[in-house]
Amino acid sequence: MTVSDELRRTPLFETHVSLGGRMVPFAGWEMPIQYSSILEEARAVRSKAGLFDVSHMGRVDFRGADAASVLDRSLSVSVPGLRIGRARYNIICDEAGGIIDDCIVYRRDEQRFLLIPNSANTGAVLEWVSRWVSSADDVQIDEVTTDLAMIAHQGPEAASMLSDLTPADIASMRPFAAVETEVGGVPTLLARTGYTGEDGFELILPSDAAPDIWRALMDRGAVPCGLGARDVLRLEAGLLLHGNDMDRSTNPYEAGLERFVNPDREGYTAGEALRRARDDGVSRRMVGFNMVGRGIARHGYAITHGSEQIGEVTSGSHSPTLDRSIGLGYVPTGFSAEGSRVQIDVRGRSVEAEVTALPFYSRKRSA
Numbered sequence: 001m002t003v004s005d006e007l008r009r010t011p012l013f014e015t016h017v018s019l020g021g022r023m024v025p026f027a028g029w030e031m032p033i034q035y036s037s038i039l040e041e042a043r044a045v046r047s048k049a050g051l052f053d054v055s056h057m058g059r060v061d062f063r064g065a066d067a068a069s070v071l072d073r074s075l076s077v078s079v080p081g082l083r084i085g086r087a088r089y090n091i092i093c094d095e096a097g098g099i100i101d102d103c104i105v106y107r108r109d110e111q112r113f114l115l116i117p118n119s120a121n122t123g124a125v126l127e128w129v130s131r132w133v134s135s136a137d138d139v140q141i142d143e144v145t146t147d148l149a150m151i152a153h154q155g156p157e158a159a160s161m162l163s164d165l166t167p168a169d170i171a172s173m174r175p176f177a178a179v180e181t182e183v184g185g186v187p188t189l190l191a192r193t194g195y196t197g198e199d200g201f202e203l204i205l206p207s208d209a210a211p212d213i214w215r216a217l218m219d220r221g222a223v224p225c226g227l228g229a230r231d232v233l234r235l236e237a238g239l240l241l242h243g244n245d246m247d248r249s250t251n252p253y254e255a256g257l258e259r260f261v262n263p264d265r266e267g268y269t270a271g272e273a274l275r276r277a278r279d280d281g282v283s284r285r286m287v288g289f290n291m292v293g294r295g296i297a298r299h300g301y302a303i304t305h306g307s308e309q310i311g312e313v314t315s316g317s318h319s320p321t322l323d324r325s326i327g328l329g330y331v332p333t334g335f336s337a338e339g340s341r342v343q344i345d346v347r348g349r350s351v352e353a354e355v356t357a358l359p360f361y362s363r364k365r366s367a
Contacts, residue, residue, distance in 0.1 A: 007028060007029055008029045008056070009030050010029065010053055010055035010056060010210075011149045011211065012149065012210050012214055014211070015210075015211045015214055015215070016031075016053065016224075019035055019224055021033075021034070021035050021224070022034050022035070022226070026056065027118075027120040029056040029119060031226070032053065032224075032227065033226045033227050034225075034227075035225070035226060038226070038232060039229075039232075039318075039320040041226065041229035042225075042233055042236075042320050043320055043321070045154050045155045045196055045223075045225060045229065046155070046156075046198060046233075046321050046363075047155070048155050048156065048157050048221060048222075048223065049154065049155030049156070049157045049158040049161055050154055050155055050222060050223045050225035050229065051151060051153055051214060051218065051222045051224050052151070052227075053151060053214075054150045054151065054152050054195075054202070055145075055149045055150045055151075055210070057116050057118065057119050057145075057150055058115075058116060058118070058121070058122030058143065059115075059143070059144050059145045059147075060115045060116075060117065060122070060141065060143050060144070061112070061113075061114055061140075061141070061142045061144050062112065062113040062114075062141055063111060063113075063139065063140045063142075064111055064137070064139035064140050065111055065139075066137040066139045067111055067113055068080045068082075068111075068113070069137075070132070070133055070139045070141075071105065071113060071115070071129070072267070072268070073129075073267050073269050074128060074129045074132060074269055074270075075091075076090045076091040076092070076252065076261045076262065076270070077090045077105075077260060078262055078265060079113070082105065084107050084109055085107070085177060085178055085179060086106075086107055086176060087104050087106045087107075087176045087178050087191050088104070088105055088176065089103075089104055089176075089260055090102070090105055090260060091103075091260055091261065092117075092128060092129075093251070093252065093269075093274065094128070094248060094269075094270065095269060095272075096248075096273050097251040097252075097270055097273035097274050097276075097277050098248030098250065098251060099242065099246045099247060100121065100125060100128055101117050101118055101124065101125050101242055102118070102240070102242055102257075103115055103116055103117050103125065104116045104191075106189065106191065108189070114204070115129075118242050118243075120242075120243065121242060122143065122145065126141070126143060146207065148204050148205065148206065148207060149204075149205055149209070149210035151202070151203045151213065151214060151217075152194055152195065152196075152201075152202050152203075152230075153200055153201045153203065153222060154194045154196045154198045154199075154200030154201075154233075155196075155198050155199070155200055155222075156198065156199055156363070157221065158200040159199065159201075161217060161221060162183070162217075165184050165216060165220075166181050166184075167181060167182065168181040168190055173192045174192065175193070176192065176193055178190065178191035178192075183203055183205065184212065184213050186205050186206065186209040186212075186213060188204065188205040188213075189203075189205070190204075191204070195230065195234050195237075196230065196233040196234060196237060197236060197237025197238075197359060197363060198233070198237075198363055199363065231315075232320065235315050235317055235319070235328070235360070236322065236326070236361040237360070237361055237362075238328075238361075239359075240257070240286070240315075240328070241315060244314050244315050245286065245314040245315055245328055246286075251277045251282070252274065252277075253274070253277045253278055253281075253282050254277075254330065256285060256358070258278065261274055261278075263275045281333075282333065283332060284311070284330045284331060284332055284333060285330065285333050286314075286328060286330055287328070287330075287331055287336050287355045287356075287358075288328055288356050288359075289327050289329070289344075289353040289354060290324055290325070290326055290353065290356050291324065291325035291353050292351075292353055293352045293353075295344065295346035295349065296317065296325045296346070297326075297327035297329075297344045297346065297351075297353070298313060298316050299313055300313065301313040301344055302345040303331055303342050303343070303344060303345075304344070304350065305342055305343065310332055310335060310342065311330045311331040311342075312329055312330065313327050313328070313329045314328050314329050315328045316329075316344075319361070321361050322360060326360050327344070327353070335355065336355065337355065338355055338357050339354065339355060340354070340355040341354055342354075
């Protein structure tokens, strides 16, 4: 059995191969890392629009009169207060406050929700949420990952490219809005969400329709992009990646995600631990930094001050948008203020870096 035989494939696999995508293993899936060059694809998203296959992400359907309360026990935000047709970023923490995953939750109607975990964490998220379901709860939980495809269409021209493919009033959709509509005649949950820091949409639709919709968007000028460009873009936007920038050893207050946490709700499983982290304070913080000297910070590189290691790089790359090297990492709170100077050990060479505000890049919003 070959490695590829052991990997899962999305409904767009053959499309990627036909377009010359360089396929690599990723979180148990065979996914395109790039088509042309990572930097060219990243620039296309910032200037025009790009397409990403994100069908490897999990999709979990919650239905029933108690669906909202079941999710409210595990998600870091208030679920009953989420309006129909809205999505919300949230964090799933264990009883010690450690981050199991970060997700998007969509409210499709009064008793139906869709949760999108990261691909590698779908099983852990299902196990954790299900742990807090009682026999009295009226809820049905179904993983529907293989039934649905998911396409991210990102960039300043994404809305205009989509406009003639859907009857949805795209112009009126605010960020984190989600509508049940059609795209290219295909029933689609269309959301103004993404992971690039750019305007754009995510399309959740039947698996067998994904190749045709992908081609229709390409015909309108969208550029196929791989996971490499997606990683560069999310780093520029200061968006964290679970498994790199946060995990169960990290709580949301250390990660700078406290604005997405409401720990005071009754029945919230991580509430006690997160209230303690909030009230006691944390000893380290996630920071962004610009490289002052020459060199690219990579995941796992030591962050130092003088001869002492004070932290570790969690993500780092050259930014094609900003034309400089950037990175993320945890440092003691005494080094977390904007303008603080630290050093990065780049293959045995100490390179100066400066702590900066996040995000590194923020798109210009029209007036």
